[in-house]
Amino acid sequence: MTAETFVTHAPGDVRIIADRHGDPDARAVVFLHGGGQTRRSWGRAAAAVAERGWQAVTVDLRGHGESDWATEGDYRLVSFASDVHEVLRTLPPNPVLVGASLGGCTAMLLAGELAIGAASAVVLVDIVPNMDPSGAQRVQAFMAENMESGFDSLDEVADAIAAYNPHRPRPADLNGLTANLRRRGDRWYWHWDPQFISGPDHQGPMEIHDVERLNTAVQTILDSAVPMLLVRGQLSDLVSAANADEFLTRFPRVEFVDVAGAGHMVAGDRNDIFADAILDFLDRHSC
Template sequence: MATDPEPFVIRGAGGVRIVADRLGDPGARAVVFLHGGGQTRRSWGRAAAAVAARGWQAVTVDLRGHGESDWSSEGDYRVVSFAADVEEVLRSLPPRPVLVGASLGGFTAMLLAGELSPGIASAVVLVDIVPNMEQAGADRIHAFMVDRVESGFGSLEEVADAIAEYNPHRPRPTDLDGLTTNLRRRGDRWYWHWDPQFISGAAALPPVEVTDPDRMHAAVAAILRHGVPMLLIRGQMSDLVSQQRADEFLTRFPQVEFTDVRGAGHMVAGDRNDVFAGAVLDFLARHSSNA
């Protein structure tokens, strides 16, 4: 098995260039990881390695406007457009992959597997996201992303301070050079890697689909009607998916499996990758005949 991810490029909806990494046997069944808003495919590195080590093909995708993927010239960052891009990625993979989506990536998985292309996925893992999320948590994410979106940062130290303030339960980043994977240098300042139109443009976050829980609940219901197993992984300290919101979702959809990750906030894989990867692998093992 290759130990380094192999990058590949797919043309998404409207010709947008989508960059992804593949780790493991390209002929094996795929687990496709979809990051949250403002993140990149590299946020899944350790989880992807753990999945590939079990014989799966791990695929991590930079959503449009993020990482190395193209920015949308029209500022089109609707969830349905993210989903259409990912559908094109899936066309290059063995049939019926598993979708693992965090936050925005989870909404993308819902619409892709439940509305745009029912039956395309063999299993779905939602990482700290439900349609009926806490608005206060969503507002905090939005505030973090919109802050400095235009002005940028004067140094990597400033970036580390901003991240530490947003994630007080994590140690302040010490590998400042490692932060550059999420940044772009313009002149003498650093800016987040993602397209500012994603957060401040005419079609900016939150896309209409994110604020339409009825539509998202319908997508989840459609996924489950097709017999597709689903797992919700929640960060126990999450302010986006509170215990109450998780309980409401699980009461509505009792067939959904649930893992609560102690010591993790909204960024579950980054906070407790050991527990996160173990939960995903256990879920895959339980549903190997389906997945």
């Protein structure tokens, strides 16, 4: 299925790039990637959703992929949420939000604070407000390690990813890695703005550490009778079993799928199980 790329102009005239899979008049499932990723990370899941009659929309968050970098280095969570809200305005009513990590926090703030009622359902992919701080630090350290220096080769990129995700098989064809990279001179660099990590704290997504604010947003979403699903990778170091249990005890109406053999990058590790979990959730709620 060929994707259609479209552009949304967000506040500050930041261009947000997204792909549309499927019927543009159908209800939309909007996929929001994690920090340091791009809309390409959802390719197979988006195709599966579109094949079931949905419009699947994959978004490059500001500073990532082909979307504009914020000229003032504004990567606050509220700014990500505001951008996505503008994308939703271009789509049919009652979209579903699927957000991984940073994208999940963005979905919480958007549907539970900025635009209550804007989403008909929310899926959180390996993210909860009470995430494990050590796991979050490991993610940030991985992103920062080669941020400025870049990589000599795609083999070096693959080595770095394998060290971070040892449970995931090393790809036989390294060309697929270029979706997350930019070529400058004779070196490869991650396809996101370094200010997302290295900029001043007041311009970064520090809201992800405001547990009570995000918990309040989740409660608002549930109080609005919006169904919510948490999909966790069993090998995740960002959302441990204890983190998930604490979240589900606080919010017993949230549904839960624990994906064996998957780490923090659930959709990439076990796309088959991930896509089935999303589609089953949508079918059961007639979203």
